[in-house]
Amino acid sequence: MSKNINKTVLITGASSGIGEAFAQVYSEQGFDLVLTARRQDRLEVIASKLKLIRPTNIHIIQADLSDPMAPNNILDFCTENGIHVDCLVNNAGYGNPGKFEDIPWQSHQDFLQVMVTAVTELTYLFLPGMIKKQYGRIINLASLAPYMPAPDMAGLYSPVKIFQIKFSESIHFQYCDHNIHCSAVCPGLTRTEFHEAANMHEVLKSPNWLWMDSITVARQGFDAVMKGECIIINGRLNNFFATLSRLIPQNLTRSIAKYLTQRSY
Ligand SMILES: NC(=O)c1ccc[n+]([C@@H]2O[C@H](COP(=O)([O-])OP(=O)(O)OC[C@H]3O[C@@H](n4cnc5c(N)ncnc54)[C@H](OP(=O)(O)O)[C@@H]3O)[C@@H](O)[C@H]2O)c1
Numbered sequence: 356m357s358k359n360i361n362k363t364v365l366i367t368g369a370s371s372g373i374g375e376a377f378a379q380v381y382s383e384q385g386f387d388l389v390l391t392a393r394r395q396d397r398l399e400v401i402a403s404k405l406k407l408i409r410p411t412n413i414h415i416i417q418a419d420l421s422d423p424m425a426p427n428n429i430l431d432f433c434t435e436n437g438i439h440v441d442c443l444v445n446n447a448g449y450g451n452p453g454k455f456e457d458i459p460w461q462s463h464q465d466f467l468q469v470m471v472t473a474v475t476e477l478t479y480l481f482l483p484g485m486i487k488k489q490y491g492r493i494i495n496l497a498s499l500a501p502y503m504p505a506p507d508m509a510g511l512y513s514p515v516k517i518f519q520i521k522f523s524e525s526i527h528f529q530y531c532d533h534n535i536h537c538s539a540v541c542p543g544l545t546r547t548e549f550h551e552a553a554n555m556h557e558v559l560k561s562p563n564w565l566w567m568d569s570i571t572v573a574r575q576g577f578d579a580v581m582k583g584e585c586i587i588i589n590g591r592l593n594n595f596f597a598t599l600s601r602l603i604p605q606n607l608t609r610s611i612a613k614y615l616t617q618r619s620y
Pocket residue numbers: 367368369370371372373374391392393394395397418419420421446447448449450469496497498499541542543544545546547548549550552
């Protein structure tokens with residue numbers, strides 16, 4: 356059993372999938388946890404399971420990140436409870452498939468709030484504490500999607516994931532001299548509730564060899580941020596796909612993306 360290392364990680368979207376796996380990995384490594392998501396009941400079950408394995412301090416914050424007040428409410432909770440956040444995992448996310456113009460603007464706005472604004476604001480709010488202590492580890496859950504000529508969900512999924520990759524680089528380069536690492540973790544297909552939640556049932560039929568499990572993704576993400584790797588693509592196969600699509604002429608990848616997009620919507 357690992358000892359408590361007196362450090363705390365805040366994980367968004369910890370009620371399932373990759374976020375739940377990150378909670379397990381950080382707990383195994385001796386971190387205290389602050390877990391947040393909308394489904395409080397799920398967070399409580401996960402916290403109870405983790406406490407059975409290891410006596411971890413676990414706080415739960417029920418929050419909907421599409422609410423613009425959520426990041427400040429999370430900071431207030433931590434301040435009121437005397438919690439210093441050493442590590443932040445911006446993991447919460449979802450797919451919003453459909454044709455761009457058919458999706459109500461409010462739905463696009465919520466998506467951008469969760470995937471861009473909340474990620475940026477949580478980083479902004481917790482960074483000063485990390486600078487003060489000269490220690491910080493930040494993970495942004497990006498995706499393999501921007502590397503691939505794939506049809507985009509609503510036209511926004513790959514753009515927000517590109518933002519997360521470039522934002523991670525930017526924060527990493529600005530603050531690595533303060534012992535603050537920031538990594539974009541880019542998984543490919545990973546078995547979680549993601550595709551079911553987004554009604555992407557066709558994707559669920561993809562062959563097994565294309566999928567990774569969430570605990571492997573989380574372990575690789577943890578190792579990457581600890582080593583100060585700024586971007587990590589999970590798994591050999593996904594790295595192969597990303598390299599291949601960089602080698603293919605851009606005109607060809609764009610034609611493939613156009614064909615797949617028009618076939619999908
Ligand atoms: N699975 C994949 O194939 C894959 C591939 C590449 C990247 N990713 C990325 O990995 C991250 C985690 O996804 P996952 O695959 O683990 O999916 P998941 O199992 O569906 O988990 C998504 C998490 O995000 C939370 N969440 C969603 N909307 C939220 C909101 N408005 N406010 C607060 N929390 C919210 C959910 O919690 P509640 O519903 O309880 O709020 C849940 O804990 C996402 O950023 C996703 O884009 C996934």
